[in-house]
Amino acid sequence: NAGVTQTPKFQVLKTGQSMTLQCAQDMNHEYMSWYRQDPGMGLRLIHYSVGAGITDQGEVPNGYNVSRSTTEDFPLRLLSAAPSQTSVYFCASSYSMGTAFTDTQYFGPGTRLTVL
């Protein structure tokens, strides 16, 4: 298994540009999520999905869109990049997020994004 893969690893954008961060997992996990990591802030949840066709907002969703058309893929779209979106983005997946969360979340290697 490749686990959770993310592309690209690095990206530089200009303010106002759009782009999509890709995330894929081959573990047949129902639950997938996107976090951003900023120095001294820990990880903050952007969006998550509990299954194909179902997405919801996390703590910091503004400026980001997601969709979940397949179990394997969960892309994150930046509609109009801003310097405040400069961050490291992590995708994670787990088997489920049912009534009792017992499943380990598996993280991808991250995408380092700089917005000029």
Place this chain on the structure above:
Amino acid sequence: AQSVTQLDSQVPVFEEAPVELRCNYSSSVSVYLFWYVQYPNQGLQLLLKYLSGSTLVKGINGFEAEFNKSQTSFHLRKPSVHISDTAEYFCAVMGRRELVFGKGTKLTVNP
């Protein structure tokens, strides 16, 4: 709402010394707690988790943590650290549908 406070942002120690990384949590529902480790330029990986049962939880790489309900704490310990333990450590608590992370503790192990 769930929240996590990691009491130290940086912890420097010498190799072979013991270490404790402190974590306090707040939760209004059943408590499920986690410690993740992030090595430089990598993603996060699970060290250990507390779901129920014994309050002393053993994880990978010789780490362990103790769940203390009365003090709402979940401190991470290792009796003797190695240079390779240098990393950032995150405590997390389960929310309604997400993990809520603390801000992290950077552990630096010096020779």
